[in-house]
């Protein structure tokens with residue numbers, strides 16, 4: 001690949017609902033521009049973008065691929081993101097480093113849930129965007145209807161710069177309103193606009209000019225005075241209104257038929273900003289926020305937006321250079337980690353193909369293998385000019401499973417494997433849940449987890465079984481209690497003696513508090529650590545049903561010791577038993593985690609959703625409508641939400657989405673608590689027998 005400098009680069013993320021044709025359109029661009037000799041197909045697993053084993057198997061994208069399209073002496077770094085909502089983390093990471101976005105719309109389905117999610121993220125990152133009504137060759141393709149459906153979800157005004165030349169099987173090409181020409185097929189053959197389309201094209205061009213005129217005061221004046229705007233002026237106006245986010249220009253295409261390619265590529269190069277034209281990046285410098293322009297001569301500053309781990313290729317770090325030049329065989333400073341990294345050979349990627357380069361110019365996106373400490377979200381820079389870029393916020397996990405090793409050999413690998421998988425993916429995480437003694441893997445949905453489990457197997461040879469996670473219940477007390485316990489073993493051999501008196505009471509915010517209130521030396525304070533150890537072992541294991549105790553204050557206020565037989569272990573046992581008795585006195589209860597849940601569904605589903613929430617012990621907090629969709633906020637016990645991702649999808653045909661985050665712990669209603677306790681005691685008894 002040729003070397004491209006900042007002005008010749010465009011970083012464009014392709015986003016949409018799953019299946020709108022991003023991967024296929026990118027494939028068409030690559031084929032059209034000669035990067036490939038043959039047009040791959042998603043169905044056959046032969047596209048440049050979907051090269052991972054799981055992508056080929058599932059026939060859809062699971063992670064963002066970089067597809068540089070070389071055209072008109074420029075390089076467009078297309079970031080082909082996955083549309084399936086489980087993989088939204090990939091979309092967020094790509095948008096973080098893009099300077100513009102193509103939002104693809106299936107001409108039959110129109111705007112869908114995934115479109116709206118992607119659209120909102122484009123808003124969040126303030127990205128200029130194009131709307132591409134794609135798959136115009138499909139049987140029920142309808143340009144006008146698809147466009148209208150996007151208007152419904154968009155605060156940005158939409159302005160067609162193209163009209164379809166035919167629809168469905170007759171989709172021949174595009175009518176371009178900037179040049180007022182008809183572009184047949186991929187666009188190489190340029191014709192006059194067919195007579196029957198002239199009138200509608202004229203009308204649409206008037207609207208386009210009006211929108212473009214808004215881009216500059218002088219243009220607007222000229223326009224209002226009835227003067228004609230030149231082609232150059234119209235383009236200039238359009239550039240301004242697009243980059244400011246006032247308008248999103250609309251295009252038409254059919255990737256699989258390679259229709260509508262040239263003028264869309266032209267528009268990306270002409271209208272979308274180069275890294276130098278995009279708003280300067282800001283990073284946190286030594287003396288506060290610092291603005292970094294995409295200049296080769298600036299201090300080095302690069303943001304790591306993606307990391308992949310592979311046992312064969314090793315770790316690959318994806319970065320975007322915001323300022324300065326990134327060179328092979330150099331050293332850079334990782335400001336986030338505070339370490340220096342040795343840089344080997346830097347690569348540009350085209351799908352899975354790695355192209356070694358000596359230098360990456362400001363604004364470009366590239367990769368480097370085998371960095372030891374660098375992770376996604378880190379900033380790489382000059383040691384002498386340290387800066388830190390901000391990391392985007394990723395959604396909280398919605399779906400949890402408990403994972404267990406299939407064999408003994410897997411058991412040793414589980415923790416390093418999970419750690420490496422989670423390093424790759426900011427929306428995937430794992431932890432050991434002490435309350436249930438399970439290893440929890442959490443992500444965005446069942447497919448997300450499924451892909452992770454398969455990767456563990458194929459990439460890291462770690463086989464995992466998946467089970468439904470237990471809810472991390474806790475135990476606590478609701479009133480003060482007290483008890484005494486004497487531990488005495490004084491027959492034969494060395495004796496044991498310890499006696500402890502304690503009072504306990506519920507705490508509000510703190511997990512645990514201890515006070516030593518023994519007066520007159522009834523128990524010497526050297527036994528305090530042993531006594532606390534006894535209490536803490538019960539705090540960990542609970543009294544009711546084996547769940548950890550929380551929010552308890554313990555005061556040890558009396559006891560007795562024996563000059564010879566008292567020893568730490570005796571006091572530890574006494575304290576443990578005494579504490580158990582005190583807890584039983586203090587009206588113990590089971591607590592469960594409650595989550596704040598926000599559900600967004602089509603209005604038609606609202607009744608079903610509320611009815612269903614009722615069966616989940618939810619407390620509905622509010623109902624609202626937002627862009628024609630219903631929003632419900634509620635507090636729901638986690639125990640009732642374990643499979644909500646799947647349930648909501650089936651209730652709404654995939655059109656419902658939700659987010660949830662931990663709120664607090666709350667007492668479990670008695671009849672439910674009884675069931676849980678009985679069940680848990682059975683399990684604990686079974687474990688003991690084993």
Ligand SMILES: Nc1nc2c(ncn2[C@@H]2O[C@H](COP(=O)(O)OP(=O)(O)OP(=O)(O)O)[C@@H](O)[C@H]2O)c(=O)[nH]1
Nearest residue numbers: 018019020021022023024060061083135254255256
């Ligand atoms: N008729 C028609 N089908 C298309 C077109 N583009 C893509 N397809 C088909 O639509 C399906 C989805 O295409 P993809 O390119 O994988 O869509 P995507 O947007 O990348 O989907 P995700 O990776 O899941 O986000 C595939 O079966 C394609 O063959 C098109 O222009 N016309």
Ligand SMILES: [Mg+2]
Nearest residue numbers: 022023060061
């Ligand atoms: Mg795809």
